[in-house]
Amino acid sequence: MNWESVIGLEVHLQLATRSKIFSGSATTFGAEPNTQASAVDLAMPGMLPVLNAEAVHYAVKFGLGIGAEIGKRSIFDRKNYFYPDSPKGYQISQFEAPIVGEGRFEISLPDGSTRSIGITRAHLEEDAGKSLHEDYHGQSGIDLNRAGTPLLEIVSEPDIRNATEAVAYLKALHSLVTYLEISDGNMAEGSMRCDINISLRAQGSTTLGTRAEIKNVNSFRFVEKAIQHEIERQADILEDGGTIVQETRLYDAERDETRPMRSKEVANDYRYFPEPDLLPVVIDDAYIADIQRTLPELPTTKRHRFAEVYGLSNYDANVLADTRPLADYFEVVVGACNDAKIAANWVQVELLGQLNREQTSLAQCPVPAADLGGLIARILDGSISGKIAKQVFEAMWQGEGSADAIIEARGLKQVSDSGALEGIITEVIAGHPEQVQQFLEADEGRRKKLTGFFVGQVMKASKGQANPQMVNELLAKKLV
Amino acid sequence: MHKHTVSQLSRGLREGKYSSVEVTRHYLQRIARLDERYNAFISVDEQAALAAAEAADARLASGDGAPLTGIPLAHKDIFCTQGLKTSCGSRMLDNFVPPYDATVIERFRSAGSVILGKTNMDEFAMGSSNESSYYGATHNPWNTGCVPGGSSGGSAAAVAALLAPAATGTDTGGSIRQPAAFCGITGLKPTYGRVSRLGMIAFASSLDQGGPMARSAEDCALLLNTMAGHDPRDSTSSDVPVEDYTAGLEKSLEGLRIGLPDAYFGEGLDSATGECIRLALKELEALGATLTAVSLPHSALTIPTYYIVAPAEASTNLSRYDGVRYGHRCADPADLHDLYTRTREEGFGDEVKRRILIGTYALSAGYYDAYYKKAQQARRLIRQDFLDCFQSVDIIAGPTTPGPAFALGAKDNDPVSMYLEDVYTLAVNLAGLPGMSLPAGFVQDKPVGLQLIGPHFGEGRLLNIAHRLQQATDWHTRTPADGENAA
Incomplete structure (x- = not known):
């Protein structure tokens, strides 16, 4: 039964x-x-x-x-x-x-x-x-x-x-x-x-x-x-x-x-x-x-607001509204970067992941919410890639300062200058004639795959600092 | 000196006629010589008393004395006294020395009064004869073959026998008024909530009330001035402002309306006692009062109601005496159950056990509605009867007890007839009213008590009426023969 x-x-x-x-x-x-x-x-x-x-x-x-x-x-x-x-x-x-x-x-x-x-x-x-x-x-x-x-x-x-x-x-x-x-x-x-x-x-x-x-x-x-x-x-x-x-x-x-x-x-x-x-x-x-007057916004209300106002999934809204300190932290991050979805992602994956790995609580978190928002803002304005951002976050966790300070000190700013990028791309194309040949003979599907190879080589040559979107655009021009 | 009232002693002390040490020593000596006859005291701490008296003398000398500074008092052994054994008349607390003072004791200490000792009482205040005390019965100073009443029988006997100028008592169903009546003294049970219950060992929380026992209404007023007042540590204590109870003592009784409930003068009242009461009432009439018959239609419910409410509360108030933290513990308990049962079997006397059983039964599943709940409803009706009466009269008067003090042992095998002793006093506690008993003549050379009952917080008026009556009569000035002083 x-x-x-x-x-x-x-x-x-x-x-x-x-x-x-x-x-x-x-x-x-x-x-x-x-x-x-x-x-x-x-x-x-x-x-x-x-x-x-x-x-x-x-x-x-x-x-x-x-x-x-x-x-x-x-x-x-x-x-x-x-x-x-x-x-x-x-x-x-x-x-x-x-x-x-x-x-x-x-x-x-x-x-x-x-x-x-x-x-x-x-x-x-x-x-x-x-x-x-x-x-x-x-x-x-x-x-x-x-x-x-x-x-x-x-x-x-x-x-x-x-x-x-x-x-x-x-x-x-x-x-x-x-x-x-x-x-x-x-x-x-x-x-x-x-x-x-x-x-x-x-x-x-x-x-x-x-x-x-x-x-x-x-x-x-x-x-x-x-x-x-x-x-x-x-x-x-x-x-x-x-x-x-x-x-x-x-x-x-x-x-x-x-x-x-x-x-x-x-x-x-x-x-x-x-x-x-x-x-x-x-x-x-x-x-x-x-007492009614002093009640804070309660978890359910907050959860619904996060879903509606920020367009988060129910799951994300639920995780972020779980405790008041986390919800407050999240909202400061959003305020500093103006992109709730990326903020939600960063708070849940990077921040909570790191807190979890270090067995510590938000109250002990070394990265202030505004600083995390500042980091995300640099991704959004193209100053750094998501990958570099993770490095910067590590450094922020170690107390090396704000995202801008770390990017500056370590010279991590993304290369978006087309002149500099073209130079690197020319070098990469010159260094891989076999692949260039393959690319020229390939069909549409295979070309995509090979483009990925060239992007990877450019990123490697630029130590990850090349603006991936620009690299893609420039490669498309150079390879025909 | 021991014939002085508290107010006389207070004047004498402030005029420097004698010192508190002298007064205290005098009473301590009387206790040492005479208490063997009465067994009024459980504990006397001479050294502490004399030390307190010395301190009081210093305070008097500095001109900082209050009316009770230097006055030695006896306290019922139900009030916790820091550093001095507080037994509640029970083997259960025979070894209990509280690390704190009851609020009442604290107030008397800060007024500068001296603790002569702790007086005998029915075990956990359960009784009307002082015979249930673990420390043996107290004897009535007017007739040592008779009981002094209870449960504040030790305090009543101590005051009547002039072993203390005044004393404290507690009243759950008549325990101040009935022994005051039997011993020919004046006792007041204040309105419920007027005197803090903190540190006053609980019998029935919704009924218990501490009050003064003395040789005159004026002395009761002096003591109540110190005892009464709001105590934030007792949630049931009242924050109604306290009046100066001595201020209104002399007020005229002209126009006073006294209600006489038919139920208090009917069957069961000893005729000679009734005669005394009627004489006393005539005196009040002569002072300007008018007497009217009133009715308390639910009087018949009083005894059954009380004997459900009081034991129910007592049964759980006494659960804390389990041998775990303080008090009596049985020897070599085999396990937890053995510890509980043997400790309580050995520590409590028969009357206490009887009431725990009654109370436990009344609260049990399946009986609660029939007993405790119904008793609470009856209690509201009883209270309403009084409130209705006070629409047309200022106070109610009648006998305190059905007759004078009975012989020791007379009611040993008849707990119900013992319970009937309190037929006129119980309702006052159920209704939370102030009530007092004052001497009103003698039957077979034994004192008779007149009971006055007032509306809530009307103790000032009761003291005024009692005082005016005492100025016109001399029953309260008589003292029993003790072999040293002719009556």
Whole structure:
């Protein structure tokens, strides 16, 4: 049978606030254990939570970014469960009245097509601490630095159909939250963690199958593999006439498999009820309007603008609009050279290629966008060829200065002087009488090929600096 | 000296009649000699108290004294005190020394008052008799065979027995007013949000409120002036401006409209106690007040509502006591589950466990709508009843308790009859209103308390009414015999 998979994702996004959601402790990653844990974070007797206004601001920003309705009166609830890294014995979360309601946003697939994915809700909650089981000789250490870090839990509709779409969704989400500057989106440090809900149904069916939940998958690649694996697992069971058990599973990246969590790890009744230590969060229209005004152009809008205004392919627009710094860089390059297509090509192939080879980021890039634009301008005005430009770019990367300075210093300016070129061409023709003879006897098709040979020889003799277009024109005259 | 009120001591200190060290030492000596009879204190730190008294004397000498500078006070052992054990009456926190002060304590410290010690209480403030304390029951100074009430029974007994000029208490369902009534002192539960809850160990977050317990309304006003105020670290604390509670004490009661809810004078009220209340109300009439019958139609919902809301909140507030970070931890836990269950089994007493079970049940899937949600709806109705009453009357009055202090052990096997003790006080917490209890006579040589209930942020008016009544009567000036001083 043909199975269709139905996938919904819950993403736990760490918000990049300076302090925790309910205490003044810092949220820096990687500090010594328990150095960023105050009496509130330790749930000492009598301590009370105070809501961080910045976290609310960020959540609203996200809501506006996906066109969602903002909860005008959102409520915090206690989610009760015992675990050593949950110091109060409950997590402060939002249950019935989340801060962000239904929304929707567009994802872009590798084949250049787009899809719209629904967001059910997003709510604020606090992160837990960490249990450390190594180095404690059969005991566990508790690090509460992370306890109380603000999380926005973003719940998608079951609109996703396969692993590719899931990854595209996560990438689009990553792009959105970094555009909004509400999260560093650093997946390696756990800033974006994902739970996957997945079920299968017969192709064409409109009812939902029984789902399994895969917890805490922390990279795009693992999401892809976990989903692929889980689809296979469920399909195998269903093909054999079995039934899927509704359960929570863990993805084991080392073995590339999902397996059920121990039943103890799954709490059944969280006994949610409104957190009496916090007041409802009341948000008025003016507050929302203020945030709306400060929203940057978002990835989807930018992508469409790049495609329309610059005439880029969906693929190119998608790559260039992926992050705000890259998009901004690209637009400066375009501004300096006035040719979006060549700029798009240079940014994607040369710049991103070089960044990738050197394992560095745009923030560390030694070539300013305006300088790259200047280089492209020299190609466009015929000062240098594309090939020479690559040499110049190398030199710019090494910090030798602007394109003009390097072209000048290295004497790379293209020879477009017809007198000088004619001299070289005469020499080349004189040096290859056999080929000249062949050319004169050849038919139209073969002549083209032989012209290529002569152009190559001229370029070689000019050390690549001859203007290829002029060489072609002059050769055509000289060879008849 | 120990017969002085706080305001008398305050004057004496500023006039240099005696030093804070002398006053403090006097009370410390009384505690050392007499508290064996009452068991009102859990911790006393003489050295810290005397050091604070010295500092207060220096401040008084420099002319920089506030009204409470140099006044020794006792604090309920629910308020966290930096460097001084804060047990909440529980074995769970028997080893807990907070590294911080509650906001209330911080405010008293900066006012220059001296901490005499920490008073006994029902475990985690759950009780109406002080019998659920891990440190043993407190005895009522008027009759040591009787309970002092609870849960602020240690504070009430300490003030009544003149072991402290005044004390702090907390009130979740009557825990200031009922022991104040039983011990013949004056106690005020302020409007919810008037006094910061930060560092006050939580029982039921939406009901808990700290307040003063003293020998007069005037003293309560002095203490409340220091305690009250917005605290940005407590999100439920109110930013309504704080008035000077001593400023309006003398206002006339002419034209005061007092509402008497029929539900507070019906079945269940001890007749002799009712007689005392009626006499006290006559005094108020004589001072210019008029008495009107009012109705609180949802009174019958009060006890069931309270006993869902309070345990529900408590059940999760007490989850943090897990043996992981502080407090009691069972010996040699085999695994995490063993650590949790044995720590909590050993650390909590029966009444606390009972309420955790009730609360957990009320919040459980499938029961939430029937219990907790319904209780919240009932709570709104109860609150609305009071707001409706305050359309036609200025305050509401009645007895604080159905009868005077009962014998120790009398309700050991009957938790429900213990819960009924608070029938007149619980609704005030559910509605978030200010309420106070003040002495209004005696039944079988045991004090009776008159309860006054005001609209939100009406504590100033309540203190004014209580003060005028206390100027016209002398019930509040009487003190129990303690073997050293004739009553």
